[in-house]
Amino acid sequence: MSDSVPVTVWITRTVKPGCEAGFERAMHEFAQRSLAQPGQLGVHITRPAPGAASRDYRIMRKFASRAALAAYHASREYLAWNEAVRGLTEGDPRVEELSGLESWFTPEGAPLRPLPQWKMALVTFLGVYPLTSLLPPFFGRLFAPLHPLLINIVTTGLVVALLTWIVMPLLTRFFRRWLHS
Structure with a gap:
């Protein structure tokens, strides 16, 4: 895969009961700071529906290239964010890279959100x-x-x-x- 091809990843985190407000605050602050890093094309957060049994937050991030994704994972901000939310979440984050048909429908510059x-x-x-x-x-x-x-x-x-x-x-x-x- 060429390094200049955009990369989209879904990160799923299960928040511990009662820790939702702290996680939301930390997630919002981190999302704002992380978008200033080079190669960031966007972030979209899907929260659990009110009253739903699920406590899964899904975070979709799009990067300009594989190198931008690698730099993001190695950044101090990302490592600090993972450490900060470790006590608010259950287990490690689940990460999926979108590389199939779904990536065709997220053109550069478009808002990152699920399509029908x-x-x-x-x-x-x-x-x-x-x-x-x-x-x-x-x-x-x-x-x-x-x-x-x-x-x-x-x-x-x-x-x-x-x-x-x-x-x-x-x-x-x-x-x-x-x-x-």
């Missing part, structure tokens, strides 16, 4: 359908003497590459207002 899945599915369909309808017959004729499995590997690789670097970035830009409305 039906909208993501529709835009993905608009990107996948033309490619999977046009490319297999074209490559089937072009590489007719080759084994069908090899043709399928080349076609699938091209579909994935086109979706990742051309089609989905264009579609998310084109549908940005609708996706984020």
Whole structure:
């Protein structure tokens, strides 16, 4: 993966009962300070719904590159934040890196917030359908003497590459207002 590709991570922390106010205060202060670090593209916090049984806070952070993520994890601010909330949370944070389809729908500069899945599915369909309808017959004729499995590997690789670097970035830009409305 190229170092200049944006990286998005979800951090889930389970707050101890009765420690919610202290965690919220510490989280807000840290979020404000950490955004001043180089390579920060945004932060979005999802709190448990009032009255919900869950005490999980989900923090989505977006970084300009893998190097910015590494610098963030090594920063004094991040290490101090982890130490400060250790007594307010249960266990270690759970971290997930978004690297699949979900990362297509978070263009640089857009607010980091969950999008309706039906909208993501529709835009993905608009990107996948033309490619999977046009490319297999074209490559089937072009590489007719080759084994069908090899043709399928080349076609699938091209579909994935086109979706990742051309089609989905264009579609998310084109549908940005609708996706984020």
